[in-house]
Amino acid sequence: EIVMTQSPATLSVSPGERATLSCRASQSVSSNLAWYQQKPGQAPRLLIYGASTRATGIPARFSGSGSGTEFTLTISSLQSEDFAVYYCQQYNNWPRLTFGGGTKVEIK
């Protein structure tokens, strides 16, 4: 099983600031990496797939980078609606998807 590790577990950021979230895979997943946003009581929402391609309707302030085992999600200027939990997911070992443990982005 490919283990996905996210850091930090919690990120405290002020509105308008930049947030950088990390995700590491236990083995190479090429660019088969997705990022999701989840707010309390809601389903996860796809933000990024293919490590760097924004999903339909996702604002340009969200960007993804990386390949192999190291990935980053950057939110360039945090808006109030961006405070949530973010998960990375590998799908290189399809169909056995695995998710990271999540990073909670909270208001500083």
Add this chain to the structure above:
Amino acid sequence: QVQLVESGGGLVKPGGSLRLSCAASGFTFSDYYMSWIRQAPGKGLEWVSYISSSGSTIYYADSVKGRFTISRDNAKNSLYLQMNSLRAEDTAVYYCARVITGTTDIWGQGTMVTVSS
């Protein structure tokens, strides 16, 4: 509007059974692989099962293999998860999700399954 709506969750005793349903609308259901993914209370996400667009190819996580059965009815635009021999550790919100290029792009709102005596 592309939408997935799950139903069928509830409280069940250990060893019991439950059948979840997922109604799809707004897209051609029969064109897509589908998946079930669950999330235990306060925990992360765990993939449970996949089914191909025709239903001919199916995969399960080791944690549910032999106890859960995924199926679909393309004529009814519906996905199902039959869960037998339920355990306390199966307690979770169960989401159905559409599969695209290997990952999942559309998720339902989820249905809660609680396994407790």
